[in-house]
Amino acid sequence: MDIDQIIDGVARRNNRAIAKGISLVENGDERTDRLLTSLDQSLIDEAVVLGITGPPGAGKSTLTDKLVKTSRKLEKRIGVVAIDPSSPLTGGAIHGDRIRMMQHALDTDVVVRSMATRGRLGGLCASAGASVRIMAAGGCNPIIIETVGVGQSEMDIISLADVTALVSAPGLGDDIQALKAGLLEVADIMVVNKADKPGAEMLAMELSEVAREKGREVVKTVASEGTGVEELLQTMLSIFEQQKASGESRRRRREAREREVVDWALEMLRPVLRERGAEDGGEYSGDPRVRAKAIVEGILGDGESVNQ
Amino acid sequence: MADKKYRVLIAKPGLDGHDRGAKCIARALRDAGFEVVYTGIRRSPEEIAVAAVQEDVDAVGLSSLSGAHLQLFPKVLESLKKHDAADIPVIGGGIVPDEDIAILKEQGIQAVFTPGTSLADIITTFQSVCHK
Ligand SMILES: Nc1nc2c(ncn2[C@@H]2O[C@H](COP(=O)(O)OP(=O)(O)OP(=O)(O)O)[C@@H](O)[C@H]2O)c(=O)[nH]1
């Protein structure tokens, strides 16, 4: 597909064009900007982005699958970006989240894309942000981002979401301790999944305490059965409505946008910096920080200096 | 900018539920630096094709131990063509007799692995079809 076909295809909600468009972004293709500037901004503004995060095995994909099912009942065209960590050693990744979503495989109004972290910190957010916009412009609303809540980059991703659900479940080990380390901060709603299992009630009670302090709700689900999922979706959507009414939504999106601009800029600078940093061929023996400053000031030009 | 990563889809069409081999290949490919989308057992050719399109993979690897490869593998090619994605190369693997390998290749399957194929060969083959 050439770039004009991709641009035209996204606007016509063609899933292959959406997929090709996301690949342009992922591969740092030079035609990416043409696509991104062609997207229908009103669709992007309208689409609600739902974040699903939580520890491995909590049931995020199962829940996502059921959220998809519920959205389809409401005749919404839905997008899913499923993010998995890349192996730090080999750079490879296995995406298994789709296994739980295959019941929708033939539904052309369900668009699923797997994405690996590739060890890029801000770069992943930037790529995922652009991918979400492509899906939105391709008619998807809502869009779900599923990510394992473990690493920093995965957590940053959640800033792309309007409303984030933190999914936990009994029997995952250090239940609440693991959650407390940062994840609770980003959650707009807390989900105790696997409510059919022993320990769920206990976990819900513990989480309720933290949730109350933060003015958050705790919802119980049995994702494997679909129990509580419709309520969860409705609650997430109504949180979004409240955020829109209070101006919180606009504030968050502006912040996410500013952050993405910085992330992209850093991504673009990285290779330049690497090249310049290597230019001395390893001969330079001075202090690395001093050297870095000289390089940055060289890029800024016009006698602008780094204020550090 | 970022250099291109190879993305592949590993799928099991048909009715057999043995995915040890498919998972083993998925892991080997990951360890060789591939991004592998795994769709699980008992997928229809159509489901596999749609997933391959949405994930925009560089290649599809099919595993079948049920003996139905002569029906299933070409059906995946057909579905890909239907979705305008005949350019995605397809590789097959499983218990496939020599005479069937020739037939499958003639129909457009790029390579066929059997239980005797080494993981190293499998990885090299994926690399070369993705590279094209
Ligand atoms: N008993 C019970 N099991 C569930 C429930 N939801 C999911 N599971 C099971 O929990 C396991 C993990 O589910 P996934 O949906 O793959 O979990 P995940 O959070 O996406 O896992 P990762 O993507 O590996 O981080 C699967 O075996 C599910 O069938 C539930 O509500 N109750």
Ligand SMILES: [Mg+2]
């Ligand atoms: Mg998952």
